[in-house]
Amino acid sequence: MEINFLALIVAALSTLVIGFIWYNPKVFGTAWMKESGLTEEKMKGANMAAIFIMAVFFAFLIALILQSLTIHQTGAYSMIGGGGAVDIKPSYTAFMADYGTAFRTFKHGALHGFITGLFFAFPMIATNALFERKSWKYTFINSGYWTVCFMIMGGIICAWQ
Known part of the structure; x- marks a missing residue:
């Protein structure tokens, strides 16, 4: 199973598009500020420029992890040790022949993105917000943004074969 770097880059760039909308003053920008x-x-x-470059870099790192969370076939690949082991493991070839495209949809990736946002981004942002003495509104605006980003990123990564 190869890494689809183009899908990861597009997923990372999608966070900028979502951010431009989400943090627009007519949406949540004024409240967030x-x-x-x-x-x-x-x-x-x-x-x-530096902020956007670093934001895309960090989003790319997130996309790398989302790939393993949204594409179930990654688990089969890691079970055989990855790399050249694909050629010597007939069980992997058989598995991929049967299930190689199973659950490879935008909807499925978005579901896993939502779960990741709810159970990873929200608690992490909420914990920081508690110690930083930020409001619940701040917490929901930022964790909502990341949950939507994870959903779109997960959908892109999972569906792009």
Whole structure:
């Protein structure tokens, strides 16, 4: 099972598109700025090119993990040791012949993305928010963003064969 780097890059870039919509002042942007303690003046002083480059890099790292969470066949590949073992394991070839495209849909990937957002992103963001003394509104805005991102990323990664 090979890594589909193009799918991972597209999934990583999707976080920017979702972020442009999610954090738009007409959606959650104004509320997020208020809950984060940010102002327009503070936002203007940032190196946005560096921020976007690093954001895509971090999203790519997330996409690498989402691949193993959304594509069940990755487990079969890891069971045989990966690499050249594919050629010497007839059981892997038989498994992939029977189940190679099973559950490889956008919907299935989005489901696993939702589960990951709910049980990974939300608790992590909520824990940080508790210690940072941030509001529940802040927590739900940010964890909602990541849950939607994980759903779209998981859908892209899982469906792109």
